[in-house]
Amino acid sequence: MKNLLDASPSTTLIDQPSPDLRQWLREVEELGQLQVIDGADWRLEIGALAEMLCLTPQPRCLVFDNVKDYPAGWRVVNNPIPSPQAAAKALSLPPAESHLALVKAWRERSRNLRLLPAEVVADGPVFQNRMTGEAVDLMRFPTPVWHEDDGGRYIGTGDIVVTRDPDSGKVNVGTYRMQIQTRNQLGLYIAPAQHGRLHRDKYFERGEPMPVVAAFGMHPLLFVASGLKLPLGVNELEWVGAVQGRPVQVIEGPVTGLPFPANAEIVIEGFVHPDSTIEEGPFGEFTGYYASAMRKETYVRVEAVYYRDDPIILGSQVTRPPGESHHARRVIVDALTWEGLETAGVPDVRGVATLPSAVNGFIVIAIRQRYSGHAKQAGMIAAQTLGAQLGRYVVVVDDDIDPSNVDEVLWALWTRSEPAESADVVRGCRSQPLDPRVPPEKRSIGDYAMSRMVIDATRPFHWREQFPKVVGTSPELQAKMRSKWGQDFFR
Ligand SMILES: Cc1cc2nc3c(=O)[nH]c(=O)nc-3n(C[C@H](O)[C@H](O)[C@H](O)COP(=O)(O)O)c2cc1C
Numbered sequence: 001m002k003n004l005l006d007a008s009p010s011t012t013l014i015d016q017p018s019p020d021l022r023q024w025l026r027e028v029e030e031l032g033q034l035q036v037i038d039g040a041d042w043r044l045e046i047g048a049l050a051e052m053l054c055l056t057p058q059p060r061c062l063v064f065d066n067v068k069d070y071p072a073g074w075r076v077v078n079n080p081i082p083s084p085q086a087a088a089k090a091l092s093l094p095p096a097e098s099h100l101a102l103v104k105a106w107r108e109r110s111r112n113l114r115l116l117p118a119e120v121v122a123d124g125p126v127f128q129n130r131m132t133g134e135a136v137d138l139m140r141f142p143t144p145v146w147h148e149d150d151g152g153r154y155i156g157t158g159d160i161v162v163t164r165d166p167d168s169g170k171v172n173v174g175t176y177r178m179q180i181q182t183r184n185q186l187g188l189y190i191a192p193a194q195h196g197r198l199h200r201d202k203y204f205e206r207g208e209p210m211p212v213v214a215a216f217g218m219h220p221l222l223f224v225a226s227g228l229k230l231p232l233g234v235n236e237l238e239w240v241g242a243v244q245g246r247p248v249q250v251i252e253g254p255v256t257g258l259p260f261p262a263n264a265e266i267v268i269e270g271f272v273h274p275d276s277t278i279e280e281g282p283f284g285e286f287t288g289y290y291a292s293a294m295r296k297e298t299y300v301r302v303e304a305v306y307y308r309d310d311p312i313i314l315g316s317q318v319t320r321p322p323g324e325s326h327h328a329r330r331v332i333v334d335a336l337t338w339e340g341l342e343t344a345g346v347p348d349v350r351g352v353a354t355l356p357s358a359v360n361g362f363i364v365i366a367i368r369q370r371y372s373g374h375a376k377q378a379g380m381i382a383a384q385t386l387g388a389q390l391g392r393y394v395v396v397v398d399d400d401i402d403p404s405n406v407d408e409v410l411w412a413l414w415t416r417s418e419p420a421e422s423a424d425v426v427r428g429c430r431s432q433p434l435d436p437r438v439p440p441e442k443r444s445i446g447d448y449a450m451s452r453m454v455i456d457a458t459r460p461f462h463w464r465e466q467f468p469k470v471v472g473t474s475p476e477l478q479a480k481m482r483s484k485w486g487q488d489f490f491r
């Protein structure tokens, strides 16, 4: 199926090339948020520095150059979208002051989003170098060993993996981890229910290998989209085209026919064969735990590799949260949860935030209470939205609380909830194998359902007017202080 344009909105910038990772790095440099690090070892040092530098007050996008054992210019990037400012840029939104402002701006934008088919081109920078057949050698790239107990080198962390549904012909792009096993074997872990996994199951049921394309190094919006649970059937390349207002330029791979960005840094083509497995893992995961022991997993037999001159691997140091910034993705996920609440008819939602320290295991909803039961309704529904995939806790707060501010949320939780009355547990909700708290006996039978707690931390509706008055300098008095002592005084 060709991804040719059937409709192009007037705002489309067809004559311009799709932005690539290099252009993005220049933009981040202009923001003053880029840091180049020379001389790190691919064995653990890139991973350690990436983790440690994400914990600084103002984390930057890191570019590792002159990696030990590799030529200058063959780089590894981490934390490509280091700040809310950069997130706004990546999502083509005007700069916004707060997380909530970005979520609101995104909700406006996404209402008019129309998928934009990719533009197929014959050639691109990714074809500057190639290795095929026996010449394929994945060891050529400065792939890090990210964590001390990892089972090997993971070239696929900030990757995009392209597959096609053999029934509908629809293309999907997902981020799934890829471990280099040998010079032409790439481990590929796709969790159950992922779109790429549904594709794989269909090919395997027919006894056929699954064609796969993966790119390492591309504009970070592609990585954002690829790590997002967009609806099944949505081609993430078309979604990126819609957000950027111009089609993503793709090449259809000579081996698989699958599309990949023409200006990607490194691309592989190959096949996942049924009944063919290799040792994969362990790997330090985003939950903050090593997810799985070394075990048998399917892999890609790589038939061709294309790469640009001086290729750049886009990595993602997945580690104990908050880790690298997933701000752009959070904006979209929070907007989706908000949308879900409105679709279900919950009125007066004023904010939604997942807290970075708990990935999507802790969701906060702010509402303006309208009736008794409103808060619990919002919490129960939010607990089952797509945003709550690895959900654990949902806390509902009044709209004087910024749901993205941990201090405000904990204060509200402590002072406005009463554990014996305000919390409810829902059992048997969806979780997944990466959830570290799934007990061994359930894990062994493939039962990953876990419980969720919904906590109403709003002022109790029926006596909210009698709730003690909040202490704090009023906005008016704050403004007066600012104008008297000057804005800089409060930095
Ligand atoms: C950095 C990063 C690494 C990820 N690694 C994996 C992985 O190894 N396996 C997996 O199944 N999902 C992984 N995910 C989650 C999926 O990318 C995400 O669920 C996405 O929705 C998958 O795309 P799909 O919905 O089209 O299947 C990762 C996400 C990110 C952001």
Ligand SMILES: [Mn+2]
Residues within 6 Å of the ligand: 172, 173, 174, 195, 229, 230, 231, 232, 233, 234, 236
């Ligand atoms: Mn998908």
